[in-house]
Amino acid sequence: MPGTHPDVVVIGAGALGAATAWFATRAGLTVEVVERGSIVSGTTSACEGNLLVSDKEAGPELDLALLSHQLWRGELGEFGGLWEFEEKGGLVVAATAGGMAGLTELTERQRAAGIDVREVAADEIHDFEPHLTPDLAGAAFYPQDCQVQPMLMAAHLLRLARELGARVRTGTTVTGFLRDGDRVTGVRTDRGDIAAGHVVNAAGTWAGELAALAGVEVPVLPRRGFILVTEPLPPTVFHKVYAGEYVASTQSSDEGLQTSTVIEGTRAGTVLIGSSRERVGFDRTVSLPALREIAGKALALYPGLAPVALMRTYLGFRPYCPDHLPVIGTDPRAPGLAHVAGHEGAGIGLSVGSAKLLVEAMTGATPTIDITPFRPERFSLQEVS
Amino acid sequence: MVEFDLAVVGAGPAGLSAAVTAAEHGLRVALVDAGTQPGGQFWRHPDEQHPRPDEGRGQHLWSRFTDLRARLHGLESAAATTGRIELVSGHQVWFVEPAGEGFALHLTAVHGETRLPRVRAAALVLCPGGYDRQLPVPGWELPGVMAAGGVQALLKAHRSVAGRRAVVAGTGPFLLPVATGLAEAGAEVVAICEAGSLSGWARRPIDAAAVPSKALEAVEYAALLAKHRIPYRMRTVVTAIHGETEVGAVSVGRLDRSGRLRTDVSLPDLDVDLVAFGWGFTPSLELITAVGASTRVDVDESLVANVDDWQRTDVPGAYVAGEATGVGGALLAIAEGELAALAASRDAGRPVSEASVRRLQRQIARGRRFAAAMHRAHPVPAGWQDWLRQDTTVCRCEETTLGEICDARRELGATDARTVKLLARPGMGWCQGRVCGFAAAKLAKPVGEALTTSDLAPLAKRTFAAPVSLETLATAPTESDGAT
Numbered sequence: 001m002p003g004t005h006p007d008v009v010v011i012g013a014g015a016l017g018a019a020t021a022w023f024a025t026r027a028g029l030t031v032e033v034v035e036r037g038s039i040v041s042g043t044t045s046a047c048e049g050n051l052l053v054s055d056k057e058a059g060p061e062l063d064l065a066l067l068s069h070q071l072w073r074g075e076l077g078e079f080g081g082l083w084e085f086e087e088k089g090g091l092v093v094a095a096t097a098g099g100m101a102g103l104t105e106l107t108e109r110q111r112a113a114g115i116d117v118r119e120v121a122a123d124e125i126h127d128f129e130p131h132l133t134p135d136l137a138g139a140a141f142y143p144q145d146c147q148v149q150p151m152l153m154a155a156h157l158l159r160l161a162r163e164l165g166a167r168v169r170t171g172t173t174v175t176g177f178l179r180d181g182d183r184v185t186g187v188r189t190d191r192g193d194i195a196a197g198h199v200v201n202a203a204g205t206w207a208g209e210l211a212a213l214a215g216v217e218v219p220v221l222p223r224r225g226f227i228l229v230t231e232p233l234p235p236t237v238f239h240k241v242y243a244g245e246y247v248a249s250t251q252s253s254d255e256g257l258q259t260s261t262v263i264e265g266t267r268a269g270t271v272l273i274g275s276s277r278e279r280v281g282f283d284r285t286v287s288l289p290a291l292r293e294i295a296g297k298a299l300a301l302y303p304g305l306a307p308v309a310l311m312r313t314y315l316g317f318r319p320y321c322p323d324h325l326p327v328i329g330t331d332p333r334a335p336g337l338a339h340v341a342g343h344e345g346a347g348i349g350l351s352v353g354s355a356k357l358l359v360e361a362m363t364g365a366t367p368t369i370d371i372t373p374f375r376p377e378r379f380s381l382q383e384v385s
Numbered sequence: 386m387v388e389f390d391l392a393v394v395g396a397g398p399a400g401l402s403a404a405v406t407a408a409e410h411g412l413r414v415a416l417v418d419a420g421t422q423p424g425g426q427f428w429r430h431p432d433e434q435h436p437r438p439d440e441g442r443g444q445h446l447w448s449r450f451t452d453l454r455a456r457l458h459g460l461e462s463a464a465a466t467t468g469r470i471e472l473v474s475g476h477q478v479w480f481v482e483p484a485g486e487g488f489a490l491h492l493t494a495v496h497g498e499t500r501l502p503r504v505r506a507a508a509l510v511l512c513p514g515g516y517d518r519q520l521p522v523p524g525w526e527l528p529g530v531m532a533a534g535g536v537q538a539l540l541k542a543h544r545s546v547a548g549r550r551a552v553v554a555g556t557g558p559f560l561l562p563v564a565t566g567l568a569e570a571g572a573e574v575v576a577i578c579e580a581g582s583l584s585g586w587a588r589r590p591i592d593a594a595a596v597p598s599k600a601l602e603a604v605e606y607a608a609l610l611a612k613h614r615i616p617y618r619m620r621t622v623v624t625a626i627h628g629e630t631e632v633g634a635v636s637v638g639r640l641d642r643s644g645r646l647r648t649d650v651s652l653p654d655l656d657v658d659l660v661a662f663g664w665g666f667t668p669s670l671e672l673i674t675a676v677g678a679s680t681r682v683d684v685d686e687s688l689v690a691n692v693d694d695w696q697r698t699d700v701p702g703a704y705v706a707g708e709a710t711g712v713g714g715a716l717l718a719i720a721e722g723e724l725a726a727l728a729a730s731r732d733a734g735r736p737v738s739e740a741s742v743r744r745l746q747r748q749i750a751r752g753r754r755f756a757a758a759m760h761r762a763h764p765v766p767a768g769w770q771d772w773l774r775q776d777t778t779v780c781r782c783e784e785t786t787l788g789e790i791c792d793a794r795r796e797l798g799a800t801d802a803r804t805v806k807l808l809a810r811p812g813m814g815w816c817q818g819r820v821c822g823f824a825a826a827k828l829a830k831p832v833g834e835a836l837t838t839s840d841l842a843p844l845a846k847r848t849f850a851a852p853v854s855l856e857t858l859a860t861a862p863t864e865s866d867g868a869t
Binding site for chain 2: 038039040041045151152155156158159162168170171228230231232268273286288289291292295296298299305306307308309310311312313315
């Protein structure tokens with residue numbers, strides 16, 4: 001690739017890479033995206049497209065979610081139709097009185113942190129979701145929870161970035177980095193070198209391997225998940241509906257199979273039914289026990305779905321970090337290198353806030369919110385000061 | 386819990402032959418089949434509960450079937466110690482799970498069954514067969530457009546004629562039995578539109594002569610076409626289907642030597658109420674990919690299983706026979722099924738006749754040469770996209786148009802079939818790309834580029850080999866439960 005010398009090379013054409021390309025080009029930078037496979041071919045193509053605030057507690061991830069929510073509705077609002085943006089709201093349900101007590105405590109903390117949440121009494125649940133089982137103790141409604149179609153979102157952000165001059169090279173694998181001492185000055189690929197002012201690691205679940213190529217540790221690991229996809233149905237599930245235990249499971253670090261119910265309808269009429277979490281590396285074997293448990297728990301909430309046919313499943317690998325926070329920012333251990341990865345199951349929703357913060361960090365702009373909780377070097381025993 | 390030495394999936398020519406041969410070599414065999422009675426698509430026939438003397442009418446190799454069926458019924462009541470077959474009819478395999486050194490097949494329940502059937506076996510012979518390959522054409526979503534195999538299935542099983550005035554179109558020798566079957570049943574067949582020129586056969590006479598019975602069949606068909614005055618038009622294609630609520634007429638066009646649509650030839654429309662399309666066959670690969678066996682692209686650009694000259698896949702204990710190793714017809718499938726059974730028997734420590742093995746291997750090699758020659762003589766024409774329009778539906782389940790596929794490529798930057806599917810949804814619907822998969826994969830590539838395994842394999846992988854209800858999945862026993 002002779003002659004190209006972009007300001008920024010973004011590695012990875014998933015949701016995070018696409019959002020970074022968009023915000024960087026909007027900031028006036030020249031951008032080149034390199035992707036070893038096809039666009040949107042990794043975890044972006046195997047997830048639900050959640051933009052949730054309801055599963056967050058006060059803290060840096062919630063701040064990032066609220067920033068992202070603002071961007072989805074504001075700066076990116078005009079494009080919402082392209083990626084099926086829908087402010088459908090989330091309904092978290094509790095099966096028992098004890099579960100409802102826990103949910104009430106959570107919602108009080110969340111309300112204090114700025115989340116819009118309303119308690120829903122057991123006899124009002126039917127008004128939100130007529131097909132939910134009547135055997136519930138109560139629920140909480142989160143009007144800010146949204147949904148996008150993640151593949152369309154990432155593909156359109158890449159297209160919009162291309163229209164502003166960005167280049168996207170698929171089928172191009174990064175094999176190493178150009179260095180000037182500690183400094184990263186570009187990437188080596190199987191199709192030639194690209195020198196750049198900044199290199200952004202947006203390689204998703206594979207970001208840890210890529211960081212290792214640059215000699216820095218960024219502990220992003222895979223957490224496998226399955227989603228069941230039904231045949232197209234008439235409107236049946238109107239909100240994002242999930243069981244109260246879901247919040248606990250997103251924050252859990254257990255090794256074994258965990259499942260917690262998340263159900264939602266899509267524009268195409270299919271119903272997506274999740275979710276499972278397993279630490280099994282990059283094993284792509286379909287696990288019948290995991291699928292069975294997801295199906296069983298979904299039927300406990302929506303017994304009427306029993307005869308509905310399943311057409312396919314998604315299998316994906318969430319990129320998670322040991323402290324369940326993403327990695328966002330420039331890397332002082334390898335100046336010139338920056339990371340935006342490790343969002344676990346929330347990467348679609350948090351992609352835009354993360355990309356905006358990263359571009360601010362790369363251009364020296366004042367950060368919209370505090371980015372230091374996400375600093376990539378936080379896992380090192382001795383942080384570089 | 387039932388334990389078997391061997392599970393055979395599919396009771397068509399390959400599967401029947403495999404099950405009978407394996408049981409005759411002493412194996413305890415489960416023969417699992419979606420149909421209510423054995424025979425598969427090739428030997429689909431009227432309900433045996435109401436026997437009729439003419440049940441073999443319109444069939445080919447029927448005596449091979451009645452022989453296999455008689456042996457099957459004998460083996461169903463044989464002693465388990467000497468080899469026996471348990472026929473599990475009316476069940477589809479929806480999932481394959483590893484079970485110790487073997488496999489557990491999860492089957493769909495039939496009405497009234499409360500426990501979900503599961504078959505565990507030390508080895509598998511997969512004989513899933515295939516179905517008609519389809520290409521999109523403007524108007525093909527109208528009622529009255531059918532797969533040639535669907536038309537034939539109605540004839541064979543129910544003696545039911547799908548229309549009164551038919552055109553049979555596409556390419557390949559399978560168009561002949563469908564057209565003559567319709568005519569024998571009383572329909573008027575206004576034309577067979579064969580896209581190929583058949584000059585390919587003459588160029589490879591040795592391959593075509595390799596299977597003598599095929600030449601004989603051709604003579605029979607020529608006589609039937611003459612008897613029913615069915616015009617056989619070569620290098621001719623249906624380019625559009627017209628009608629408000631159902632098929633009323635079709636436009637036809639002529640191809641040049643390179644398979645492109647000639648613009649200098651104008652042919653009159655044909656008034657028909659039935660269009661039967663067949664562009665060769667697509668093998669069913671769900672179970673082959675589910676067990677993890679590797680695949681390759683055959684001469685006809687179908688994804689097929691990789692097998693060695695014993696029908697073994699690269700997964701220990703998994704064998705494949707019939708169309709899923711490469712579309713080649715019933716005779717070849719019968720031989721492959723028999724060889725797979727001999728291989729499975731030998732691998733299970735049973736003595737088998739080396740002479741039989743060598744005879745079958747020679748027969749299969751001949752059959753493969755013939756099949757390759759047939760595929761070369763009946764390619765999907767190079768110009769099949771010439772008569773599509775931007776608003777032509779490619780995926781009928783998701784109503785994805787050609788224009789939407791072009792947008793996914795040009796506007797959104799999709800560079801392969803999987804990404805086109807993710808962004809424009811062809812193959813995402815009810816049939817999971819079984820109908821449009823080939824066309825969608827071709828349309829995702831530059832015109833004229835051949836398909837590769839990496840184009841087709843991601844589209845052929847389906848978690849559920851058959852649709853399964855949430856309730857079935859939620860109550861399925863799994864190997865992780867331990868002994869039950």
